[in-house]
Amino acid sequence: MLGLPKGEVFLVQWTEEWNKEFLSEKEKILNEVGDYIVEIHHIGSTAVKKLSAKPIIDIAVEINDFSVGENCVSPLEKIxxxxxxxxxxxxxxxxxxxxxSTHQIHMYQSGNKFLQEQLKFRDYLRNNDKARIEYEELKYKLSELNNNNKHKYAEEKTQFVKSILEQI
Known part of the structure; x- marks a missing residue:
């Protein structure tokens, strides 16, 4: 299942389909704006095997120069x-x-600290079952408490994310 209605917060169990969907979307993005791209990364919880997530594929598109992001608007609107x-x-x-909403693109300039943190956190969860399970439990609790407030849901996960980033 893919798609999260505006304003709602709920989680679904991880599925291999998310990885396939990312790869398919990556190809479409490359076909449209590949000349500007350094790398395309699958980020967020859908990128971590066995981690329940909101059913939206988060994609980080890394570009050399932040200003060329404007050049990508029209081609990405086509898809x-x-x-x-x-x-x-x-x-x-x-x-x-x-x-x-089924997909989100976060387009960063190479070396951006937010991009680096996203990748570090994703990789840590991919390689640390204990942290992944703890994060999943927190996400379920917060999604129930904030099922109609995605901003509060995201904000309340921040301390966990920061604590992991401080460790690595």
Missing amino acids: GYSYKGTNILPDRHYFSKGEP
Whole structure:
């Protein structure tokens, strides 16, 4: 299952389909804006095997120069993305796809600290079952408490994420 209606927060069990969906979307993105791209990363909980997640594929698109993100807007709109600008989340061009939302692109300049933290956290969870399980339990608890407030849900996960990043 893929797609999260606006304003809702719920989790579904991890599925291999998420990885297949990422690879398919990566190919589409490369076909449209590949000349600007350094790398495309599967990030977020859907990128961590066995971790329940909101059913949205998070994609980090790494570019050499932040300003070329503007050049990607029209081509990405051709494949269904809506450009949300650079003011939604820090230091990135942000795009979403679908209603309900099925994909998100976070477009970062290479070396961006937020990108590096996303990758470190993802890799840590991929390689540490105890932390992955603990994070999943926290996410379920927070999704139940904040099922209609995605911002509060995300905010309340922040301390866990920071504690992991401080360890690694």
